[in-house]
Amino acid sequence: MSKRDGELDKREIRLPDGRRLIFYSFPDPPRRPEPPPPATPVNPSGQERH
Amino acid sequence: MSELRWHPFLEQWVITATHRQDRTMLPPADFCPLCPTVPGGFPTEVPAPSYDIVVFENKFPSLRADPPEPAVAATSVSPVQPARGICEVVVYSPNHQDSLAAMPLDRIHHLARVWKDRYLELGARDFVRYVFVFENRGEAVGVTLHHPHGQIYAFPFIPPVAEKELAASRRFHAQHGRCLQCASLADEIKDGRRIVLEGERYVAYVPFHARWPYEVTLAPREHQVSMAEWSEADMEDLSAVLKGLLQKYDALFAKPFPYMMVVHQAPTDGEDHRYAHLRFEFYTPHRAADRLKFLAGVESGAGTFINDKLAEESAAELRRVGPASVAVVRAAEKAGRA
Numbered sequence: 001m002s003k004r005d006g007e008l009d010k011r012e013i014r015l016p017d018g019r020r021l022i023f024y025s026f027p028d029p030p031r032r033p034e035p036p037p038p039a040t041p042v043n044p045s046g047q048e049r050h
Numbered sequence: 051m052s053e054l055r056w057h058p059f060l061e062q063w064v065i066t067a068t069h070r071q072d073r074t075m076l077p078p079a080d081f082c083p084l085c086p087t088v089p090g091g092f093p094t095e096v097p098a099p100s101y102d103i104v105v106f107e108n109k110f111p112s113l114r115a116d117p118p119e120p121a122v123a124a125t126s127v128s129p130v131q132p133a134r135g136i137c138e139v140v141v142y143s144p145n146h147q148d149s150l151a152a153m154p155l156d157r158i159h160h161l162a163r164v165w166k167d168r169y170l171e172l173g174a175r176d177f178v179r180y181v182f183v184f185e186n187r188g189e190a191v192g193v194t195l196h197h198p199h200g201q202i203y204a205f206p207f208i209p210p211v212a213e214k215e216l217a218a219s220r221r222f223h224a225q226h227g228r229c230l231q232c233a234s235l236a237d238e239i240k241d242g243r244r245i246v247l248e249g250e251r252y253v254a255y256v257p258f259h260a261r262w263p264y265e266v267t268l269a270p271r272e273h274q275v276s277m278a279e280w281s282e283a284d285m286e287d288l289s290a291v292l293k294g295l296l297q298k299y300d301a302l303f304a305k306p307f308p309y310m311m312v313v314h315q316a317p318t319d320g321e322d323h324r325y326a327h328l329r330f331e332f333y334t335p336h337r338a339a340d341r342l343k344f345l346a347g348v349e350s351g352a353g354t355f356i357n358d359k360l361a362e363e364s365a366a367e368l369r370r371v372g373p374a375s376v377a378v379v380r381a382a383e384k385a386g387r388a
């Protein structure tokens with residue numbers, strides 16, 4: 001699975017008083033799922049229509 | 051001093067957290083503790099010159115992973131427990147002036163991925179039974195820092211509002227064989243009068259039973275028990291509906307609209323909660339541009355809300371302002387990038 005598909009890029013540090021701090025980085029914008037292409041009419045004969 | 055004190059009449063825990071009296075209160079923008087720490091500048095909570103989204107444990111937590119022992123002794127009437135849990139701050143943006151309504155959709159989508167990650171990570175702790183994601187926006191709801199941020203409480207118990215909703219959902223499911231939220235949303239869509247904004251996967255509406263003047267529920271059309279079930283497409287659609295809704299809120303009175311945004315979802319106690327249904331709820335204190343609703347005697351003392359607004363009218367007002375549809379939200383985003 002690529003990071004774009006869900007794995008997060010995160011880096012954890014400890015602050016001076018011991019608390020956890022996590023940086024989440026997102027170098028690439030997430031993709032909006034493309035809608036499926038419109039159904040193409042099938043020509044059973046395989047010939048072009050004009 | 052921090053502990054859980056049992057309320058024997060309401061049968062629920064009260065968190066005592068006296069140290070929170072000292073928390074930072076509405077500092078000037080130059081001294082915002084949530085801004086990045088720039089070279090030579092004020093050292094903030096975030097030791098980096100920039101960031102995308104950052105999460106850290108609250109400096110003034112109500113609950114701690116390693117809490118002190120209670121300072122008072124328990125009795126048979128008044129049990130006491132250590133205030134165990136985790137309180138996190140989620141900073142949405144390095145930009146102090148930003149807001150969820152103004153952020154690019156990509157950033158809101160990233161934030162949803164962070165919420166999901168926190169739900170999974172915190173919920174996996176053995177002492178965490180409920181992960182509560184929320185945001186308080188605006189001084190009217192008690193915000194002490196204006197920088198765009200939300201919070202997460204990882205509770206050692208299921209909080210009472212969620213527990214009551216879960217019990218009702220469980221009973222409805224047992225009686226009718228279907229999810230209560232799915233049934234409620236189907237009713238709302240069929241009626242249509244209270245719908246505010248519809249995405250492909252998420253719907254925002256003023257619920258029939260709204261308690262707050264412009265209360266909105268934002269819920270997935272499909273049955274999802276928690277953020278753990280989110281796909282990328284779910285989060286993308288949620289981002290667009292969420293942004294559109296918040297733009298409508300800000301357009302309603304032509305000023306930043308205060309709200310409490312809370313997420314109700316399945317507990318993380320290891321039990322089967324298939325009857326639960328994830329949803330965002332927005333509690334909105336403004337009943338007019340210059341008038342606030344307060345939780346006064348009847349609400350606080352009797353537990354019965356009085357709503358000065360009809361849900362149908364609130365929804366119509368919200369439909370009239372801001373983006374007309376999710377498509378408009380997305381188109382505006384594309385135009386802004388061009």
